Amino acid sequence: MSSEAEGRFHIVDVFSTTSGSQRATLLTADGVRIEALYEPCTRGVTETALVLAHGFTGSVDRPAVRRAARALAEHAAVVTFSFRGHGRSGGRSTVGDREVLDLAAAVRWARELGHARVATVGFSMGGSIVLRHAALERDTGGHADAVAAVSAPARWYYRGTPPMRRVHWVITRPMGRFVGRYGLRTRIDHRDWDPVPISPIEAAPMIAPTPLLIVHGDRDPYFPVDHPRTLAEAAGCELWLERGMGHAENAVDEELLRRLGDWLTRG
Structure with a gap:
C-alpha cells in the first residue's frame, strides 16, 4: 500500500436531497469510488466549507459523525464522506495511507462547489x-486552508494501550479482518504498507504556514498525551488538551465542537 500523487478526481454522480444537501459519488485519483455528503451552512455562510474525516470503522452516516457534522454546519458548509473500505465507499481500508486520496477528492469537491x-x-x-x-497537498489546488487533528496518533505501529493492541489484531490477522468486515463493517486491505508512508510526526512540521490545531483528550484510552504533545511540538502549533475527554468523534461534546467550528472558520 502506497500513496501516489493526488492529481485530478471525478464526480461520478450527484443528486440533491433535502434543504440543499447533496449526495455524491467521487472517484479518487487511484480509481476508488467514495460516497460523500454536502450540507450547506445552517446560517447561510458560503465562503468556507469544512471537510470532516472520520475515524477507523466510521462512515458518513454513523451517529457520531452526523452529530459532529450538524454542529459544525452552524459555522460553515460541511462535507462528510466515507473512507475507502468504510460505509458504501469502494475499495479496502489501508488504515491511513491511500486514504489521503479520499480526503483530497472531498476537498476538491468542496472547492468545485464554489467555496x-x-x-x-x-x-x-x-x-x-x-x-x-x-x-x-500544501502547494496544490487541493490544499486545506486550516487543519484540525483530533485524537490523532503521532507515530505508526503504536501498541502501547489495550485498545490499540485490539486494533492491530483486527488489521493484521485474518480472523481480525473477518471481524472487521462483518462485525465492524470495515473492509481492510491485507497487504503491508510498501513503502511505509510518512508518519503524522513527520508530516506535522511540513504543514506551516497553514494554521494547524492539535486537539486531544487527557483520558484518551487509545493514544496517551505524549502523542499530541509531540505533534504540537514538532509543528510549533496550538494544542488543546481537553480535560476528561476520551477518544475521537464519540467523545467530543457540543462545546468543543463549537470551539472547533470557531477556530476552523476564522481567518
Whole structure:
C-alpha cells in the first residue's frame, strides 16, 4: 500500500436531497469510488466549507459523525464522506495511507462547489490523514486552508494501550479482518504498507504556514498525551488538551465542537 500523487478526481454522480444537501459519488485519483455528503451552512455562510474525516470503522452516516457534522454546519458548509473500505465507499481500508486520496477528492469537491476557503478536521485515523494531506497537498489546488487533528496518533505501529493492541489484531490477522468486515463493517486491505508512508510526526512540521490545531483528550484510552504533545511540538502549533475527554468523534461534546467550528472558520 502506497500513496501516489493526488492529481485530478471525478464526480461520478450527484443528486440533491433535502434543504440543499447533496449526495455524491467521487472517484479518487487511484480509481476508488467514495460516497460523500454536502450540507450547506445552517446560517447561510458560503465562503468556507469544512471537510470532516472520520475515524477507523466510521462512515458518513454513523451517529457520531452526523452529530459532529450538524454542529459544525452552524459555522460553515460541511462535507462528510466515507473512507475507502468504510460505509458504501469502494475499495479496502489501508488504515491511513491511500486514504489521503479520499480526503483530497472531498476537498476538491468542496472547492468545485464554489467555496473559496476549505478547512479539514479529522478524528483519530482521520486526524492522521488530515495531517498527511496538509503536508502533501500544501502547494496544490487541493490544499486545506486550516487543519484540525483530533485524537490523532503521532507515530505508526503504536501498541502501547489495550485498545490499540485490539486494533492491530483486527488489521493484521485474518480472523481480525473477518471481524472487521462483518462485525465492524470495515473492509481492510491485507497487504503491508510498501513503502511505509510518512508518519503524522513527520508530516506535522511540513504543514506551516497553514494554521494547524492539535486537539486531544487527557483520558484518551487509545493514544496517551505524549502523542499530541509531540505533534504540537514538532509543528510549533496550538494544542488543546481537553480535560476528561476520551477518544475521537464519540467523545467530543457540543462545546468543543463549537470551539472547533470557531477556530476552523476564522481567518
